[in-house]
Amino acid sequence: MERTLVIIKPDGVQRGLVGEVVKRFERKGLKIVGMKMMPLNEMLLREHYSHIADKPFYPGVEDFMKSTPVIILCLEGLESVGAVRVICGITKAREADGGTIRGDFAMSVACNVVHASDTPENAQAEVARFFKDEELFSYDKTEYLHVYLDEER
Numbered sequence: 259m260e261r262t263l264v265i266i267k268p269d270g271v272q273r274g275l276v277g278e279v280v281k282r283f284e285r286k287g288l289k290i291v292g293m294k295m296m297p298l299n300e301m302l303l304r305e306h307y308s309h310i311a312d313k314p315f316y317p318g319v320e321d322f323m324k325s326t327p328v329i330i331l332c333l334e335g336l337e338s339v340g341a342v343r344v345i346c347g348i349t350k351a352r353e354a355d356g357g358t359i360r361g362d363f364a365m366s367v368a369c370n371v372v373h374a375s376d377t378p379e380n381a382q383a384e385v386a387r388f389f390k391d392e393e394l395f396s397y398d399k400t401e402y403l404h405v406y407l408d409e410e411r
């Protein structure tokens with residue numbers, strides 16, 4: 259099973275959306291294998307957002323991401339990277355589909371409630387960046403019997 263990283267961003271924490279966001283992943287059938295709250299510092303953000311660090315809007319994104327501690331989740335499931343991106347919706351939240359987290363709860367490009375890994379390779383790197391081994395848990399989820407066929411598990 260694939261693992262992916264989600265960050266509930268400062269706007270999600272400030273707006274009381276943590277439970278709502280986690281609920282959406284849980285009800286989909288994804289397994290929470292890691293979850294914690296932490297503040298993000300400049301060094302970590304520059305690494306995490308290296309693909310946008312030279313953009314003119316980056317300083318604003320960095321200030322925003324440092325403004326409040328965030329919730330970090332590691333979710334596990336079959337092709338979970340893609341499944342989680344669908345639940346989150348596109349970057350520009352005001353144009354994201356209704357039913358997605360960004361589509362339902364945000365208007366901004368920057369303040370879009372969640373980050374989610376975009377490829378399995380990036381997911382692996384991001385999970386390792388934000389979680390120590392001992393903060394990730396393997397366990398049987400009895401619900402899997404009803405979420406997947408035997409051959410999918």
Ligand code: ADP
Nearest residue numbers: 310315319348349367368369370372373374376
């Ligand atoms: P995504 O988070 O959907 O994978 P990107 O990796 O392109 O999107 O961008 C990372 C984050 O940087 C976005 O989620 C958003 O918070 C911020 N961002 C991206 N583009 C812009 C922009 N044009 N203006 C302000 N912030 C942006």
